[in-house]
Amino acid sequence: MCGIAGIIHRDGSADIGAELTAMLQSMKHRGPDSTGYAMYGQPDDLVVVRFMLAEPNNMGGFGMDEKLERNRAEVEARLAKIGADLATIQSESGGYAFRATVRYGGDLKPLADYLEDIDGCEVLSLGNSLEIVKDLGDAETVHEQYQLGSLKGTHGIGHVRMATESDVDLASAHPYWAYPFADVSVVHNGQLTNYHVWRRRLERMGHRFQSECDSEIIAVYLAQQLENGLSLETAMKHSLDDFDGVFTYLVATGSELGVAKDEMAAKPLVLMETDDLVVMASEEMAIRALMGREVESRDPFEREVLTWQV
Amino acid sequence: MAGMNTKSGVVYDARGLVEPDPEPPMTAEIDGDSAVIDATDLTTRKINLELKRIVYDEGVNNVTIVNPGSKHSLGVGILKRCNITFEGSPGWYACGLIDGPEVQINGRVGWSLGENMMSGSVVVEGPAGSLTGAALRGGDLVIKGNVGARTGIDQKGGTIIALGSAGINTGFMMQRGRQIICGDVNDGLGDSMYDGVIYVGGKIASLGVDCVPGEMTDEDHEFINRKFDIYDLGTPPELQKFECGKVLHNYDALEPSERKLVL
Numbered sequence: 001m002c003g004i005a006g007i008i009h010r011d012g013s014a015d016i017g018a019e020l021t022a023m024l025q026s027m028k029h030r031g032p033d034s035t036g037y038a039m040y041g042q043p044d045d046l047v048v049v050r051f052m053l054a055e056p057n058n059m060g061g062f063g064m065d066e067k068l069e070r071n072r073a074e075v076e077a078r079l080a081k082i083g084a085d086l087a088t089i090q091s092e093s094g095g096y097a098f099r100a101t102v103r104y105g106g107d108l109k110p111l112a113d114y115l116e117d118i119d120g121c122e123v124l125s126l127g128n129s130l131e132i133v134k135d136l137g138d139a140e141t142v143h144e145q146y147q148l149g150s151l152k153g154t155h156g157i158g159h160v161r162m163a164t165e166s167d168v169d170l171a172s173a174h175p176y177w178a179y180p181f182a183d184v185s186v187v188h189n190g191q192l193t194n195y196h197v198w199r200r201r202l203e204r205m206g207h208r209f210q211s212e213c214d215s216e217i218i219a220v221y222l223a224q225q226l227e228n229g230l231s232l233e234t235a236m237k238h239s240l241d242d243f244d245g246v247f248t249y250l251v252a253t254g255s256e257l258g259v260a261k262d263e264m265a266a267k268p269l270v271l272m273e274t275d276d277l278v279v280m281a282s283e284e285m286a287i288r289a290l291m292g293r294e295v296e297s298r299d300p301f302e303r304e305v306l307t308w309q310v
Numbered sequence: 311m312a313g314m315n316t317k318s319g320v321v322y323d324a325r326g327l328v329e330p331d332p333e334p335p336m337t338a339e340i341d342g343d344s345a346v347i348d349a350t351d352l353t354t355r356k357i358n359l360e361l362k363r364i365v366y367d368e369g370v371n372n373v374t375i376v377n378p379g380s381k382h383s384l385g386v387g388i389l390k391r392c393n394i395t396f397e398g399s400p401g402w403y404a405c406g407l408i409d410g411p412e413v414q415i416n417g418r419v420g421w422s423l424g425e426n427m428m429s430g431s432v433v434v435e436g437p438a439g440s441l442t443g444a445a446l447r448g449g450d451l452v453i454k455g456n457v458g459a460r461t462g463i464d465q466k467g468g469t470i471i472a473l474g475s476a477g478i479n480t481g482f483m484m485q486r487g488r489q490i491i492c493g494d495v496n497d498g499l500g501d502s503m504y505d506g507v508i509y510v511g512g513k514i515a516s517l518g519v520d521c522v523p524g525e526m527t528d529e530d531h532e533f534i535n536r537k538f539d540i541y542d543l544g545t546p547p548e549l550q551k552f553e554c555g556k557v558l559h560n561y562d563a564l565e566p567s568e569r570k571l572v573l
Contacts, residue, residue, distance in 0.1 A: 302496065
């Protein structure tokens with residue numbers, strides 16, 4: 001059991017960090033292990049790199065501070081070497097997660113691969129507007145730790161996780177960035193039973209996996225479909241036939257947000273749609289936590305794929 | 311509260327289980343035979359404790375719960391005839407295990423409305439989530455909007471009426487009782503049903519295993535008209551009847567006593 005939430009403002013920017021926190025905190029009972037956000041702000045020329053250098057579970061070990069310092073210097077050196085001009089870099093509280101902005105016009109895959117070659121480094125997200133923030137604990141804990149109150153954006157998706165198939169750690173936390181595609185992210189509630197088949201298939205195509213979590217498949221699968229030239233909606237429709245198991249997942253790009261439900265409608269989703277605002281969540285109480293009143297909502301049926309433009 | 315006793319400071323409920331938070335909040339406003347509970351600042355547990363106090367201990371017959379806020383498991387396990395009104399939407403598992411109450415919900419509900427309900431009625435003005443009337447044993451569920459997937463899964467009695475459409479596997483493994491779905495139904499209608507009847511007004515995406523069309527009789531029309539009259543639902547649409555083909559499950563191999571167990 002996990003909880004997912006998504007929100008799109010079609011009339012401009014809003015306090016997307018605070019809004020997602022309100023929704024995710026109300027669904028804490030669906031997953032207290034970790035909380036994650038994928039938020040989309042105003043795109044600019046700079047590429048936002050969110051990365052981590054260690055698991056929070058491993059912090060405080062012998063020589064860890066020195067190792068983090070060394071690896072951070074290595075990240076900066078490698079960014080310079082590959083031609084990514086560092087504009088800003090800051091460490092989040094906790095010391096293992098970082099946000100950097102770089103001037104970079106090249107291909108994202110070599111950049112991600114080069115950074116992840118550093119021991120313990122995982123690129124959480126890359127893109128012109130995507131910011132993925134995830135950590136252990138409930139939504140308010142993560143909100144405070146990463147100071148999400150100041151984060152503005154047009155749309156975003158979020159996830160509260162109850163770990164069932166893999167570890168309670170940052171690598172297994174959602175959302176997943178669709179490596180190596182800029183600004184594509186996924187959150188998922190459910191279990192995929194043909195995970196190993198698809199993982200082997202995608203690895204042979206050259207994709208990388210950071211975790212043992214079945215949900216990572218969806219992000220990488222969609223990335224591969226986009227690379228093949230399919231639209232997001234078509235790729236999502238194909239996923240209904242390609243994935244076995246039960247799932248409701250949300251996917252976001254710089255300009256779109258979509259939802260797909262499996263053919264048994266085994267995982268919940270409630271949807272509220274107005275001209276300016278589209279909000280969806282695993283449970284209605286999350287939508288109410290945002291709106292603060294009774295709302296008109298509906299439950300999409302099985303095999304529904306819906307997408308919205310920002 | 312009734313059924314509770316204390317032993318060395320620990321409070322046990324009627325089942326002998328430790329009850330960590332047994333005190334109702336005493337916040338309801340009671341006016342003669344009616345009462346209003348404002349659920350805004352109360353937890354699920356406190357709302358249900360207060361509801362039980364009013365219905366059982368105070369003997370009030372008309373209770374209104376305002377601001378239910380989509381909280382789960384509201385109004386469950388009420389085993390007495392009374393009228394309960396929700397002004398707003400409860401969440402999942404609303405009115406499960408009830409035996410007697412007549413419930414009016416002026417809003418929508420989440421998953422598993424009226425799970426294992428024994429008798430009484432629940433009328434929902436909006437849509438309902440999946441698993442509506444799961445293991446329903448008696449009474450009527452009336453949903454004026456759409457219902458989700460697996461409506462009346464394992465239904466063992468009672469009636470489910472949906473004025474809207476229904477999702478996949480409606481009436482899955484249904485064993486007795488009736489469903490009236492006025493809108494369309496998705497794939498797998500009545501899949502693996504043992505018995506019971508499903509009436510459908512709209513399009514049927516596909517029938518499930520061992521679900522077959524039946525013939526409408528005068529009794530069917532009388533039943534549908536009677537239910538529509540009771541709940542003031544207007545004129546029923548043209549309905550098709552579906553029932554069990556009785557080839558999937560091999561009842562006749564069972565002894566009568568075993569057969570009773572199955573049902």
